[in-house]
Amino acid sequence: xxxxxxxxxxxxxxxxxxxxxxxxxxxxxxxxxxxxxxxxxxxxxxxxxxxxxxxxxxxxxxxxxxxxxxxxxxxxxxxxxxxxxxxxxxxxxxxxxxxxxxxxxxxxxxxxxxxxxxxxxxxxxxxxxxxxxxxxxxxxxxxxxxxxxxxxxxxxxxxxxxxxxxxxxxxxxxxxxxxxxxxxxxxxxxxxxxxxxxxxxxxxxxxxxxxxxxxxxxxxxxxxxxxxxxxxxxxxxxxxxxxxxxxxxxxxxxxxxxxxxxxxxxxxxxxxxxxxxxxxxxxxxxxxxxxxxxxxxxxxxxxxxxxxxxxxxxxxxxxxxxxxxxxxxxxxxxxxxxxxxxxxxxxxxxxxxxxxxxxxxxxxxxxxxxxxxxxxxxxxxxxxxxxxxxxxxxxxxxxxxxxxxxxxxxxxxxxxxxxxxxxxxxxxxxxxxxxx
Numbered sequence: 001x002x003x004x005x006x007x008x009x010x011x012x013x014x015x016x017x018x019x020x021x022x023x024x025x026x027x028x029x030x031x032x033x034x035x036x037x038x039x040x041x042x043x044x045x046x047x048x049x050x051x052x053x054x055x056x057x058x059x060x061x062x063x064x065x066x067x068x069x070x071x072x073x074x075x076x077x078x079x080x081x082x083x084x085x086x087x088x089x090x091x092x093x094x095x096x097x098x099x100x101x102x103x104x105x106x107x108x109x110x111x112x113x114x115x116x117x118x119x120x121x122x123x124x125x126x127x128x129x130x131x132x133x134x135x136x137x138x139x140x141x142x143x144x145x146x147x148x149x150x151x152x153x154x155x156x157x158x159x160x161x162x163x164x165x166x167x168x169x170x171x172x173x174x175x176x177x178x179x180x181x182x183x184x185x186x187x188x189x190x191x192x193x194x195x196x197x198x199x200x201x202x203x204x205x206x207x208x209x210x211x212x213x214x215x216x217x218x219x220x221x222x223x224x225x226x227x228x229x230x231x232x233x234x235x236x237x238x239x240x241x242x243x244x245x246x247x248x249x250x251x252x253x254x255x256x257x258x259x260x261x262x263x264x265x266x267x268x269x270x271x272x273x274x275x276x277x278x279x280x281x282x283x284x285x286x287x288x289x290x291x292x293x294x295x296x297x298x299x300x301x302x303x304x305x306x307x308x309x310x311x312x313x314x315x316x317x318x319x320x321x322x323x324x325x326x327x328x329x330x331x332x333x334x335x336x337x338x339x340x341x342x343x344x345x346x347x348x349x350x351x352x353x354x355x356x357x358x359x360x361x362x363x364x365x366x367x368x369x370x371x372x373x374x375x376x377x378x379x380x381x382x383x384x385x386x387x388x389x390x391x392x393x394x395x396x397x398x399x400x401x402x403x404x405x406x407x408x409x410x411x412x413x414x415x416x417x418x419x420x421x422x423x424x425x426x427x428x429x430x431x432x433x434x435x436x
Contacts, residue, residue, distance in 0.1 A: 078140065078150035079133045086298050087152035088272050091117070092136060093303055094150055096124045101146035105139070112139055120278045122310065125303050127153055127274040154297040156276050158207060158235045158269035159324035159331070159384060164353045175350030178369020180381065181250055182347070183391060186366055188434040189253050189398075194246070197254025197397035202243055202290040203283035205276060206236035208263035212373040214245035214252070220259040223282065225275050230267040234375030238382060239294050241373030242390035243397065250371045250379060253394025254401065260288050265295060273297060276333075277307035280318070284311045289400050292393040293320040294386035296331025308336050315406040319393045321385040323356040328425070330358040340396070340410050343427060344368060344388040349418075351426045355385055361428040362410060363417045365391045395434055 082092050096102040099121050106126065109116050112135040119126040130136050140147060164174055179186065209220055210232050220240070244259055245252035262283055264275040276293070283291050291311060297304075311318055322343040323331030334341035341360060344352035344367020351357070352368050367388035374380040392413075399409050417430035 079137055082133065082150075082152050084152050087154050090130055091153040091272075092128045092130065092150060093153040093274055093301065094126045094128055095148045095303060095306075096126070096146050097148055099124055101143075102126060105143070105146065108139070112136075114139075118274060118278070120274075120281060122281050123277060123303055123306055124148075125274065125277070127272075149302045151301060151303075154273040154299055154301055154332075156264075156271040156273060156295055156297040158233065158265055158295045159321065159386060160269075161324055161354050161383060162326055174353035175346030175348060175368060176353060177347040177350070178381065178383075179347045179366045180369050181371050183366035183370050183387075184251075184253065186347070187391065187395065187432050188436070189391075189395065193251065193253065193255060193398075195256050195401075197244070197257035197394070197401045199256075200254070200290065200397045200400045201258045201260055201286075201288045202254075202292060202393055202397050203260040203262055203279075203286070203288035204236060204239050204243065205262050205264055205279045205283065205291060205293050206239055206295065207233035207265035207267075207269060208236045209240045209259065209261040210234070210237045210375055211377075212237050212241060212245075213377055214241045214247040214250065214373040214379075215259075217246060218244050218255065218257075218259060220261055221286075222261045222263070224263040225279060225282075226263050226266050226271075228266060232263070232375065233265060233267050233269050234378075234380075235265070235269060235294070235386065236261065236263065238372040238374050238380070239292060239386060239390040242370070242387060243292060243394045245373055247373075247379075250373075253391060254397040256401070257394075257397045260286055269295070271295060273301045273304050277301070277303045280304075280307040280311050284314055284316050289316060289406060290393050290396045291316055291318045292390055293318065293333060294384075294389045296321055296323050296334055298325075298331065300332045300335065304333055305336060308333055308339060312338050317396050317400075317406050317409055319389055319396060321389040322358070322361055324354040324384050324386075325356055326354055327356045328358055330356055330360060335360055338410075340392065340413070341428070342385060342389040342392045342432075344383070344385045345420070345427065345431060349420050349431060351422055352383065352385075354383070355388075355426075357423075357425045359425060361425060363392070363413060363428040363430060363432050364388060364420070365432045392432055395432060398434065 115129040117127040246255040262279045265271040319340045320334035343364040344355040346368035365388035370387040414429035419430045420427045
């Protein structure tokens with residue numbers, strides 16, 4: 001090979017290499033699999049976190065693709081739990097990460113066809129009514145990072161009394177002997193009680209307190225969260241008379257207290273988790289040191305839990321009824337940790353046939369054949385863990401008036417309760433006694 005041809009050969013070789021490279025790249029790009037064929041598309045970074053218990057709906061397929069057969073019935077677990085037995089129909093209780101997220105939801109709710117029935121900024125909750133779940137699902141998926149809880153708005157009721165023969169709690173032998181007007185004697189609330197509870201505010205979260213002769217002179221501040229214009233159920237008046245009534249023959253435990261009446265139950269004695277939770281916060285903010293809740297729900301709610309913690313963090317003593325369903329589980333909020341949960345016994349110290357049992361029951365109080373005030377200026381004889389709870393709230397108010405520190409009261413009352421011949425799940429620490 002002659003030296004004069006070398007540059008030409010080198011140039012031709014370089015051109016061939018370049019053309020070959022271009023052709024190879026074109027072949028690779030045309031034959032490589034697309035992301036839909038098995039390769040993952042690049043992931044976009046996101047700071048979004050999903051609230052516990054909430055799984056967003058799958059993204060809809062492209063318009064050109066036929067929807068999968070199950071697409072019309074798919075629903076997130078949160079949505080599926082809304083219309084459950086024991087809940088307000090077509091209602092949801094939504095909790096948000098911040099007051100700002102709650103406010104943003106309120107701004108867009110109407111456009112989504114959602115009716116906001118109420119909201120609580122401190123609990124960051126909204127009570128919502130929906131016609132169907134589609135709009136709510138849409139908002140949950142679009143703003144998942146704003147939510148911390150989505151659940152049903154549970155029905156909360158003033159407990160009724162089941163028939164004595166329908167006992168499902170086999171450990172309950174069916175106490176039925178009435179106390180009548182001797183209930184306070186049984187717990188040591190005797191003598192001159194006119195100054196008991198002085199300086200203490202007791203909130204009665206119930207069906208409203210009406211006027212009654214036994215409450216003459218008792219300072220009562222009223223708040224109505226139901227505000228439906230209906231006649232008050234007499235239950236709230238009965239509870240108030242057992243806490244603070246000053247009738248010389250049938251009085252309450254602590255007549256010197258101030259009562260904070262927060263109505264959450266309608267004329268039928270029904271309420272819901274949203275109202276009860278907001279009432280707990282309101283009572284706490286208005287200075288209640290004792291909160292009497294003689295009603296309950298058959299299940300717990302994170303919103304109710306948070307309301308209880310809010311009150312407890314401010315040293316408020318919550319006293320709640322165990323329930324009258326003859327069950328082996330406590331009603332809520334009685335079953336929440338730190339709540340003074342109260343069952344009922346009869347005049348023989350036997351667990352009342354209706355009184356719920358359960359782990360965490362604090363103690364029992366007189367709850368069979370108890371005389372109290374009622375609507376229309378009447379006195380009635382009634383039974384229930386409601387009555388036992390009101391009597392216990394009166395004792396708590398007495399102790400606070402004597403200077404006891406709120407968080408120490410439950411240990412004190414469990415230590416001084418009179419032991420009974422029954423398991424702790426039925427009677428807790430025993431029958432409440434007024435510490436002297």
